[in-house]
Amino acid sequence: MSTRASAWLAWSACALALLVLALSLLLILLGWSTPLPKGLTPWRDQVVSLVGIIGAPVLGGLIASRRPDNVYGWLWLCFGLGLALQLLAESYATYALVVQPESLPVPRTISRLLGLGGPLALSVAPFLLLLFPTGRLPSPRWRFVAWIAAVSGAVVVALNLLFNNHPDEVGGTITIMTVTAASVIFAAIVISALSLVVRYRQAGGVERQQLKWFALAAVLVAASFGGQFGGESLWNLLIAATNTCLYVAVGIAILRYRLYDIDLIINRTLVYGPLTATLAALYFGGIVVLQKAFVLLTGQQSTLAVVASTLVIAALFNPLRRRVQGFVDRRFYRRKYDAAKTLGAFGARLREETDLDALRDDVVRVASRTMQPAHVSLWLRPDPEPKAKGAALGQFGHDE
Numbered sequence: 329m330s331t332r333a334s335a336w337l338a339w340s341a342c343a344l345a346l347l348v349l350a351l352s353l354l355l356i357l358l359g360w361s362t363p364l365p366k367g368l369t370p371w372r373d374q375v376v377s378l379v380g381i382i383g384a385p386v387l388g389g390l391i392a393s394r395r396p397d398n399v400y401g402w403l404w405l406c407f408g409l410g411l412a413l414q415l416l417a418e419s420y421a422t423y424a425l426v427v428q429p430e431s432l433p434v435p436r437t438i439s440r441l442l443g444l445g446g447p448l449a450l451s452v453a454p455f456l457l458l459l460f461p462t463g464r465l466p467s468p469r470w471r472f473v474a475w476i477a478a479v480s481g482a483v484v485v486a487l488n489l490l491f492n493n494h495p496d497e498v499g500g501t502i503t504i505m506t507v508t509a510a511s512v513i514f515a516a517i518v519i520s521a522l523s524l525v526v527r528y529r530q531a532g533g534v535e536r537q538q539l540k541w542f543a544l545a546a547v548l549v550a551a552s553f554g555g556q557f558g559g560e561s562l563w564n565l566l567i568a569a570t571n572t573c574l575y576v577a578v579g580i581a582i583l584r585y586r587l588y589d590i591d592l593i594i595n596r597t598l599v600y601g602p603l604t605a606t607l608a609a610l611y612f613g614g615i616v617v618l619q620k621a622f623v624l625l626t627g628q629q630s631t632l633a634v635v636a637s638t639l640v641i642a643a644l645f646n647p648l649r650r651r652v653q654g655f656v657d658r659r660f661y662r663r664k665y666d667a668a669k670t671l672g673a674f675g676a677r678l679r680e681e682t683d684l685d686a687l688r689d690d691v692v693r694v695a696s697r698t699m700q701p702a703h704v705s706l707w708l709r710p711d712p713e714p715k716a717k718g719a720a721l722g723q724f725g726h727d728e
């Protein structure tokens with residue numbers, strides 16, 4: 329298939345997924361004023377889920393149109409289309425059965441067919457980890473995991489297609505088979521995540537930077553699961569936000585746009601994350617302590633506690649930032665930290681060094697220690713003969 333045809337196919341699949349999401353949004357807006365019974369997903373949460381899905385087909389379209397030979401972009405298109413169909417199934421059934429009963433044809437059957445997008449997206453999920461970023465397995469030994477994930481995904485899709493609407497007619501066997509196959513897929517997702525660790529240890533250069541982008545986004549996605557303790561709506565919002573970060577990170581990694589910025593981003597995250605948490609704890613702790621002190625002294629609270637805490641935080645910001653930055657550099661960027669210290673010490677010696685031979689040895693030693701090349705040598709142009717040097721100086725009027 330030509331590059332033009334591949335790009336057309338990729339963007340057509342992306343447009344189809346976006347059309348499905350647009351239909352879901354239309355049904356959500358039409359039923360927005362109708363309160364939903366308990367057990368159904370609120371309209372607001374459906375909109376948030378829709379926002380969290382949009383990036384998947386767009387990402388797949390970008391990758392597949394620019395890297396048509398990389399199967400990874402086509403996987404994102406399938407994943408995004410599956411999620412879009414699942415959301416349409418939910419909004420279609422909710423509107424046709426609750427908001428306007430019998431306003432849409434065969435809501436249960438159509439919802440069941442559209443709902444196959446969920447198992448399809450679940451089946452694709454392990455391969456989004458297993459084939460990142462090259463579109464190929466880390467090594468032939470991972471074929472077993474790929475086959476297990478593919479067969480389990482096919483079983484889940486087939487069981488949902490054939491028996492999802494009649495679970496009682498076939499007993500609990502189908503339910504057990506479906507749960508077992510889905511559990512195998514989740515296990516494959518965990519194992520596929522471990523394959524990224526294997527890739528990182530074996531990779532170098534560009535591929536290692538790509539894996540760093542994915543790792544940073546994966547950490548954010550994992551952190552979002554803490555939002556479930558704040559309620560379903562907050563969790564849904566965090567998942568949508570972190571999924572968007574994942575799409576951006578994968579797009580940068582695959583398309584290699586500003587790829588090497590990841591080291592700076594990780595550094596700033598390691599510095600300003602703990603710094604923000606520390607300052608916030610000091611700020612609110614200071615307010616509480618000072619308010620209690622004011623109550624004991626004056627019998628009432630005072631806004632001076634807030635002002636004093638703000639001034640203390642402002643004064644502590646730069647010292648704390650430097651300390652956290654130094655700790656991060658020493659702990660996570662030791663080679664860079666040692667190189668900076670070596671260059672700083674060399675710069676101090678350079679201002680006082682007058683012996684050319686000693687200076688040459690210092691330059692060679694510093695280059696070896698900081699750059700760590702396979703071989704280093706320094707060539708200095710020899711002094712000209714005294715007669716030639718005198719003639720050159722005399723030409724410019726400096727001969728003595």
